Amino acid sequence: MEAVSGGPRYGSLGYDGHHGWSLLQGRYTLAVLFEYAATLGLIDVEYVPAPGARDDYRHNWGGDYLDRLSRYDGLAAVRLNPLAPTPSV
Secondary structure (H helix, E strand, O other): OOOEOOOOOOOEOOOOOOOOHHHHHHHHHHHHHHHHHOOOOOEEEEEOOOOOOOOOOOOOOOHHHOOOOOHHHHEEEEEEOOOOOOOOO
């Protein structure tokens, strides 16, 4: 399965060197932080409405017509909270 925006023939996000790290790997990181770490109570998150929160996808074909690439675009900040294990020195 290939990640695309704007239809299967346009806006491929899968070509090597075609996008920055934040476009795919960064969105995956945001999803893991939001869905797993925050749900388990390891971090506190600040979330703003996703439309317009990030614009690093607009240079890809079809991206200029999207108001967001994923629902995780609105994740603005994370903070370790007291429930998270602290590393021992």
